[in-house]
Amino acid sequence: MSADSPAIATPPPVVQVRDMDFCYGASQALFDINLKVEYHRVTALIGPSGCGKSTLLRCVNRMNDRVTGARVTKGEVLVKGKNIHHADVDLTQLRKQVGMVFQKSNPFPKSIYENVAYGLRIHGEKSKSVLDEAVERSLTHAALWEELKDRLHANALALSGGQQQRLCIARAIATLPDVLLMDEPCSALDPISTLKIEELMHQLAKEFTVVIVTHNMQQAVRVSDYTAFLHLGKLVEFAPTEELFTNPREKLTEAYLRGTFS
Amino acid sequence: MTPAPTTDNPFAGDNSGIQKRETAARWALRIGSHIVVFTTLAIMLHIFVKGAPVVFQSKWPFVNTQFLTKLPATLHVIEDKQGHRIETDVNGADAVKKKLGDDFRSEKTVSYSGGGILGPIVGTALLVVVSVGVALFLGVACAIYLSEYAKHGKFLETVRLAILNLAGVPSVVFGLFGLGAFVLTAPVFVDVPADRSVLAIPLGFTTLSFEGWDTCVLSGGFTLAFVILPVIITASEQCLQAVPQGFRETSMALGATRWQTIRYSVLPFATPGILTSSILGIARAAGETAPIMFTAALAFKDKLPWQKDMPPLPTDASIFAHWEQSVERFLGIFTESVQALPYHIYTIAAKIPQNEYSERAQYGSVFVFLVLVASLATSSILLRKRLRAKYRW
Ligand SMILES: Nc1ncnc2c1ncn2[C@@H]1O[C@H](COP(=O)(O)OP(=O)(O)OP(=O)(O)O)[C@@H](O)[C@H]1O
Ligand SMILES: [Mg+2]
Numbered sequence: 146m147s148a149d150s151p152a153i154a155t156p157p158p159v160v161q162v163r164d165m166d167f168c169y170g171a172s173q174a175l176f177d178i179n180l181k182v183e184y185h186r187v188t189a190l191i192g193p194s195g196c197g198k199s200t201l202l203r204c205v206n207r208m209n210d211r212v213t214g215a216r217v218t219k220g221e222v223l224v225k226g227k228n229i230h231h232a233d234v235d236l237t238q239l240r241k242q243v244g245m246v247f248q249k250s251n252p253f254p255k256s257i258y259e260n261v262a263y264g265l266r267i268h269g270e271k272s273k274s275v276l277d278e279a280v281e282r283s284l285t286h287a288a289l290w291e292e293l294k295d296r297l298h299a300n301a302l303a304l305s306g307g308q309q310q311r312l313c314i315a316r317a318i319a320t321l322p323d324v325l326l327m328d329e330p331c332s333a334l335d336p337i338s339t340l341k342i343e344e345l346m347h348q349l350a351k352e353f354t355v356v357i358v359t360h361n362m363q364q365a366v367r368v369s370d371y372t373a374f375l376h377l378g379k380l381v382e383f384a385p386t387e388e389l390f391t392n393p394r395e396k397l398t399e400a401y402l403r404g405t406f407s
Numbered sequence: 408m409t410p411a412p413t414t415d416n417p418f419a420g421d422n423s424g425i426q427k428r429e430t431a432a433r434w435a436l437r438i439g440s441h442i443v444v445f446t447t448l449a450i451m452l453h454i455f456v457k458g459a460p461v462v463f464q465s466k467w468p469f470v471n472t473q474f475l476t477k478l479p480a481t482l483h484v485i486e487d488k489q490g491h492r493i494e495t496d497v498n499g500a501d502a503v504k505k506k507l508g509d510d511f512r513s514e515k516t517v518s519y520s521g522g523g524i525l526g527p528i529v530g531t532a533l534l535v536v537v538s539v540g541v542a543l544f545l546g547v548a549c550a551i552y553l554s555e556y557a558k559h560g561k562f563l564e565t566v567r568l569a570i571l572n573l574a575g576v577p578s579v580v581f582g583l584f585g586l587g588a589f590v591l592t593a594p595v596f597v598d599v600p601a602d603r604s605v606l607a608i609p610l611g612f613t614t615l616s617f618e619g620w621d622t623c624v625l626s627g628g629f630t631l632a633f634v635i636l637p638v639i640i641t642a643s644e645q646c647l648q649a650v651p652q653g654f655r656e657t658s659m660a661l662g663a664t665r666w667q668t669i670r671y672s673v674l675p676f677a678t679p680g681i682l683t684s685s686i687l688g689i690a691r692a693a694g695e696t697a698p699i700m701f702t703a704a705l706a707f708k709d710k711l712p713w714q715k716d717m718p719p720l721p722t723d724a725s726i727f728a729h730w731e732q733s734v735e736r737f738l739g740i741f742t743e744s745v746q747a748l749p750y751h752i753y754t755i756a757a758k759i760p761q762n763e764y765s766e767r768a769q770y771g772s773v774f775v776f777l778v779l780v781a782s783l784a785t786s787s788i789l790l791r792k793r794l795r796a797k798y799r800w
Contacts, residue, residue: 208656208660213558240660240661240662241661244661247656251654253672263672264662266671267662313657316661317660
């Protein structure tokens, strides 16, 4: 796992977390995290509730900046090779390239079209044809285009829960981010909608790099290439999904997977 | 072992203390709310019964246009020997007396109770426009800052507390504040500063002199703005907070700046509430007497704010040729002192000898005032309904 392996074939990781400590005010939430996310792979973060999965995910697009007192106290986060805490990093550009989908689907109470176009509009895109094209492309990616192409100007709140969540995915990928962060995107959905989004994940990985937080271990097996297991703010194990689930190296991981967790 | 039933009804109430208290509480609450409703209705009815005959009439156009379109004036009541009373104004009095000749018995004057109440209506409208404009701008800006930008903590709590306290300050204190701040010290651009100027800063082409705006619509409007500011800030902040936090997170996660987030995914959804609260602010501003007593209102004025002794604009060219003068005259409206409805009501109710004529003028004014305020409240409710339907989540 040395950082300077002479591998020429593998491109540098798109997200790299190095020796990172993270604190909410006085309480430390993450301890010495090291993580590499490869291009066009799905990486899952699993672990018991409160172990810091969301915190770690939100470190990648610096959403934690919104929380007062929350900060990285040691180490660094690199996205596309750049330390994102460096002074010359523009947050709006970072977040344009690192998209995020939240647990609760939260479309704006605007039209479907406006929801998807939102990201492009705030980045100054005015051309109707570019927006039209981006809306179609994003909705197609999110497997929504066929369902919704005739009612693009209907209010997004009229959609079903599963459709709303896919709309949120479409909205997040409209700006063509390199990385798509998903925080338990299916936890509020029924099994069929969940299945649809899981299928989507493989498609998305062809174009984007996906990091997904999930509570559901079967889901991690089904969708991810790599899995990271966190426990009490520490990254216990990080390995290819198959390996981690069939042959965990750490006792703690094994216990968690078997459900015999103390 | 089943105990033998004592009555046929196994669910009969036992008339215990619990049940008695329940009944007592229900009745106490019911009576309380009925008293409120009854009192409100009684006040409305009283004003309607006494005021409506002044404003409405049985002949076409059914509304007493005189009352709504004339300025207040002194009422002259002339009585003839048969006991008939003729009401007229100062200009008509002599003619009436001449016509009556020997029939003339007595003449009585009642100040402020004749004519109409156009002056106070116009004055109140101007004051409301200025105060709501200022309060909305400052209040919404402040609410946005407090709710979206300011860091949570001691300072923010202190500011909130200060705003809440501001709402509890008696309005006469605002009046004195307005007198000191706007009437006597607010800055103006003048060529020659007045003697009473607190501070004069020469700017070369003109002088910025802190000599106050005098009693005028502007002073009164700003003072009223501070009276309604706490209401507007608190209400606006609540409306902003009611917008789901997820909208902000999503917008920021898409790379929007804070202002873009506010502009596109917070404000549109908070506007209905903000507007509603501002309309209620209008009703409050229109009703305050003390803050305008020293800053804007006159007990009596025989001119509307735009009726000034000025040479008429040359009529040779289009109005645009004299736009500078036109603008100046328009702004001049706001530097005039005015009459205002609440102060007018106070004057005719408390400052002049009471009789049937002054009472009539009182109730007429109060009725008009009430109708204006009620229609504002109604429109705020309608507006909120419409906007809610448009932006709901
Ligand atoms: N805004 C915050 N302020 C302070 N502490 C926080 C905040 N958010 C999270 N924490 C703390 O950080 C730790 C990690 O929380 P986090 O939300 O990352 O857990 P999680 O793994 O996502 O849990 P879940 O599976 O329940 O979503 C928890 O102990 C939590 O109490
Ligand atoms: Mg979480």
